[in-house]
Amino acid sequence: MSTPAVAHLQAKFDRDLCERFHYYMLLMRELEDRIENKLYRQGKVVGGCYTGRGQEAIPVGSAILSRPGDWLTPSHRDMAALLIRGITPEEILAQYMGRATGLTKGRDGNMHMGCAERHCVPIISSIGASIPIAGGLAFAMRYRGESNVVFNYSGDGASSRGDWHEGLNMAAVMNLPIVYLCNNNLFAYSTPLDKQMKIADIADRVAGYGIPSEIVNGNDVLAIYEASKRGVEHARAGKGPYFIECKTFRMSGHSAHDPADYVPNQVREEWSRKDPILMLQKYMVENLGADEQDFVDMRKRVLDKISDAVEWALEQPFPDPATLEDDVYAPA
Amino acid sequence: MAETTYVEAIRQGIWEEMERDDTVFVMGEDVAVYGGAFKITKGMLERFGELRVVDTPLAESGIVGAGTGAAINGLRPILEMQFADFMACGFDQITNFAAKCRYRWGQAIPMVIRAPAGGNIHGGPFHSQNVEMPYVHTPGLKVVQPSTAYDAKGLIKAAVRDDDPVIFLEHKYLYRSVKEELPTQDYTVPIGEAGVRREGSDISIITYGWMVHVALEAAENAAEEGISVEVLDLRTLVPLDRQAILDTAKKTNKVVLLHEDTLTGGLGGELAGIISEYAFDYLDGPLVRIAAPDTPVPFSETLERAFLPSVEDVVAKVRWLHRF
Numbered sequence: 001m002s003t004p005a006v007a008h009l010q011a012k013f014d015r016d017l018c019e020r021f022h023y024y025m026l027l028m029r030e031l032e033d034r035i036e037n038k039l040y041r042q043g044k045v046v047g048g049c050y051t052g053r054g055q056e057a058i059p060v061g062s063a064i065l066s067r068p069g070d071w072l073t074p075s076h077r078d079m080a081a082l083l084i085r086g087i088t089p090e091e092i093l094a095q096y097m098g099r100a101t102g103l104t105k106g107r108d109g110n111m112h113m114g115c116a117e118r119h120c121v122p123i124i125s126s127i128g129a130s131i132p133i134a135g136g137l138a139f140a141m142r143y144r145g146e147s148n149v150v151f152n153y154s155g156d157g158a159s160s161r162g163d164w165h166e167g168l169n170m171a172a173v174m175n176l177p178i179v180y181l182c183n184n185n186l187f188a189y190s191t192p193l194d195k196q197m198k199i200a201d202i203a204d205r206v207a208g209y210g211i212p213s214e215i216v217n218g219n220d221v222l223a224i225y226e227a228s229k230r231g232v233e234h235a236r237a238g239k240g241p242y243f244i245e246c247k248t249f250r251m252s253g254h255s256a257h258d259p260a261d262y263v264p265n266q267v268r269e270e271w272s273r274k275d276p277i278l279m280l281q282k283y284m285v286e287n288l289g290a291d292e293q294d295f296v297d298m299r300k301r302v303l304d305k306i307s308d309a310v311e312w313a314l315e316q317p318f319p320d321p322a323t324l325e326d327d328v329y330a331p332a
Numbered sequence: 333m334a335e336t337t338y339v340e341a342i343r344q345g346i347w348e349e350m351e352r353d354d355t356v357f358v359m360g361e362d363v364a365v366y367g368g369a370f371k372i373t374k375g376m377l378e379r380f381g382e383l384r385v386v387d388t389p390l391a392e393s394g395i396v397g398a399g400t401g402a403a404i405n406g407l408r409p410i411l412e413m414q415f416a417d418f419m420a421c422g423f424d425q426i427t428n429f430a431a432k433c434r435y436r437w438g439q440a441i442p443m444v445i446r447a448p449a450g451g452n453i454h455g456g457p458f459h460s461q462n463v464e465m466p467y468v469h470t471p472g473l474k475v476v477q478p479s480t481a482y483d484a485k486g487l488i489k490a491a492v493r494d495d496d497p498v499i500f501l502e503h504k505y506l507y508r509s510v511k512e513e514l515p516t517q518d519y520t521v522p523i524g525e526a527g528v529r530r531e532g533s534d535i536s537i538i539t540y541g542w543m544v545h546v547a548l549e550a551a552e553n554a555a556e557e558g559i560s561v562e563v564l565d566l567r568t569l570v571p572l573d574r575q576a577i578l579d580t581a582k583k584t585n586k587v588v589l590l591h592e593d594t595l596t597g598g599l600g601g602e603l604a605g606i607i608s609e610y611a612f613d614y615l616d617g618p619l620v621r622i623a624a625p626d627t628p629v630p631f632s633e634t635l636e637r638a639f640l641p642s643v644e645d646v647v648a649k650v651r652w653l654h655r656f
Contacts, residue, residue, distance in 0.1 A: 071405065104436050114437045121404065122437050124429045132394045132425065136401020136409075143357070143383055143407060163424070166394030173389055327435050328471050329571075330495040 052077030054251030061224025093313035106319035131167030138176035157188025218246030345488035360412030396422035416447035431472030456631035462593035486521030526573035532562030550646035617656030
């Protein structure tokens with residue numbers, strides 16, 4: 001069975017690492033905020049608009065451990081994983097705006113982006129489909145005798161898909177190096193967890209496949225980091241997959257069009273007090289000598305960076321309709 | 333020199349590609365220790381080891397997903413679906429992800445999905461279907477179906493070397509019913525090229541898979557009645573060899589479109605569209621489709637025989653079309 005939540009931190013975190021956590025969490029929060037609450041409303045971003053507001057700790061605390069040879073399969077609520085891999089706010093904004101210089105050259109929108117060079121697989125909208133893909137990526141690592149690992153990201157909804165179960169089972173049977181980060185954010189679009197499954201913890205499903213797992217506070221970046229470190233060490237050592245269930249909450253609707261009226265106010269209020277960025281800031285103030293001014297300065301730095309990126313992205317060309325039929329097949 | 337069966341030709345093709353390129357591996361249900369349900373991968377585990385000949389759990393979507401992930405990460409997977417019918421279980425992975433990777437993010441997926449297809453083996457509704465059309469209709473996939481041992485070997489080798497996902501449909505009835513002498517040297521059959529199996533001047537039959545053999549027998553019978561039939565074997569369904577299709581239509585001016593797949597939404601309609609759009613002025617009679625009726629594939633011998641297009645069906649239609 002799954003191990004209980006790790007209640008206390010096992011290590012002290014240095015200022016430098018915490019500042020990196022803080023930077024990426026804030027960059028994701030503010031970049032998504034600009035996209036959803038400004039650019040989308042101004043009609044500069046069209047189509048779906050998914051954010052990971054409130055879940056920033058999960059991609060940050062885990063992806064920060066990734067090495068160049070590792071692969072990541074982020075979900076649509078893990079923008080920080082892309083940022084950590086070196087994908088820039090400029091590229092992300094051009095993608096959201098459907099420009100030719102976006103990561104998919106305007107062929108796909110919003111968070112549906114990836115980058116082969118930086119080892120990020122784009123989101124597959126049939127949720128859960130990335131679990132078997134992670135298995136294949138990891139299979140190739142083992143095939144070549146590498147010590148690389150795959151970071152796979154999905155949510156509670158994904159755990160109802162057949163692919164999720166097929167992929168986890170295969171990874172366990174084949175002993176593949178994968179660390180699964182599951183964001184259990186209580187809702188799959190509007191469907192609450194108790195209509196998704198009969199049990200409380202997704203980790204209990206994982207136990208049935210013989211994969212070790214742990215449950216962590218998904219809003220505590222330090223806890224995510226520690227758990228991910230255990231998972232990565234486990235996988236790199238050839239001990240097979242490792243599953244981390246991150247209990248969290250989506251502080252937004254499913255997409256920009258969704259006011260999430262189905263979320264009880266009490267739940268919303270309870271989780272707003274557990275904002276992952278505020279949690280980290282509290283730790284930094286209490287343990288690392290940071291103060292409010294540091295956070296104000298950091299936020300200004302992030303906002304300036306985003307403004308520059310928006311300005312750049314708005315000047316980017318839209319794709320030429322003449323390229324419509326390019327790249328369906330390999331060049332002859 | 334000994335003749336090689338269609339099934340052995342595929343086995344040899346895979347074997348040679350695995351010898352040539354160590355990024356090529358096979359994965360699927362019962363492919364390693366057992367050597368595959370049809371013995372295509374027999375002996376490979378002993379030669380190439382368990383890293384390259386991989387038994388999986390019973391999970392088609394998992395297999396296709398794993399193959400796609402491995403292809404992203406530098407390998408060239410050959411996946412076996414035990415029967416083409418079960419490829420439906422991996423449909424999402426194939427059509428929603430693998431097929432779109434190049435277009436979405438410039439990522440090549442050099443992957444072959446082998447799928448034993450077709451009837452006339454008393455397989456019933458779950459082991460006899462011709463499932464090509466959903467894949468033909470998915471941009472980003474290539475779809476092939478060889479009708480001879482020579483093509484089976486040449487096309488599987490070409491598929492392995494191709495940088496796009498290839499659905500490789502093998503006809504189960506042909507596995508051990510056709511054989512021929514094969515060249516000893518390395519060769520491939522290019523994906524996208526049809527082949528004229530029999531030259532003729534009165535009527536063209538455009539077909540693929542097992543139906544090539546049915547068409548050839550029908551052509552032989554028609555010849556006795558003084559009707560000269562040309563048989564074009566498509567070999568590749570995507571990308572279609574439009575030139576060869578239009579060439580034969582313009583040559584004989586009368587065309588029969590034959591397939592073992594069911595009629596509605598079958599490839600015959602697409603072929604008729606191409607010929608009608610680009611060779612209409614050359615036609616001296618209606619485009620005639622011969623296909624299985626729109627039913628599941630039945631099991632019992634009398635029903636299956638009635639279901640599958642027969643030599644008699646083809647001769648009758650050829651005779652009818654010849655009168656125009």
